[in-house]
Amino acid sequence: MKRHYYISDNINEFEQVEQQLKDRGITTAHIHVLSLDDTKIANHPQFNDVEAVLRTDVVHSAKIGAVIGVIASTLTMYLVAFMGWAEQFTWAPFIFLAIVVFGLFTWEFGFIGIQRKNNRFARFEVLLNAGNHILFIDIEPDNEALLSQVMGNHPKLIDAGDGPSVPRWFTLMQNKFKLFVKSVP
Secondary structure, X not given: OEEEEEEEOOHHHHHHHHHHXXXXXXXXXXXXXEOOOHHHHHOOOOOOEOOHHHHEOHHHHHHXXXXXHHHHHHHHHHHHHHHOHHXXXXXXXXXXXXXXXXXXXXXXXXXXXXXXXXXXXXXXXXXXXXXXXXXXXXXXXXXXXXHHHHHHOOOOOEEEEEEEOOOHHHHHHHHHHHHHHHHOO
16 A cells, blocks of 8 residues: 555545545545544544544654564673573573563653654645645555546645555454444444
8 A cells, every 4th residue: 555645734625535535435543634623523523533642653653662562672681692691590590681671672662652753744844834734545456547536636636745654454453343333222
């Protein structure tokens, strides 16, 4: 999948685009609106807005922390083996230490990331601060022509490029969760 970004100061135009895409089979899990004006988003309940935690870089930073944590934990275990401490005591406390080191790095990097803007949305920060809104659509390659057709009807929207999308399984899970919530009384 590929993510396409569009910019506008008119959120009502996004509503029209979303409806046209839904009419053609694109689910709401594929369509998101990013705005600093939460009140306007709340006035359009059909929008799939970006959750506050996903506006931060917590997920990306925690992944980096997890990789560094695995490296640090591995080095810890090599140091223990090299120094012969495991034969002197047992492996149990050092395995626990490696788990703690991994968790500490993951948590600390996630904590740092929650204080920063999401790296995927950083390029839009000036536009968002100026009162614009960002529509982004995750689209399958076979639906690119459909998206182009719909966006051709909205010349006021500014094409802001594309980028990597969420994995397909994530969007499928969102769709299934929404169906589940609708079916439960």
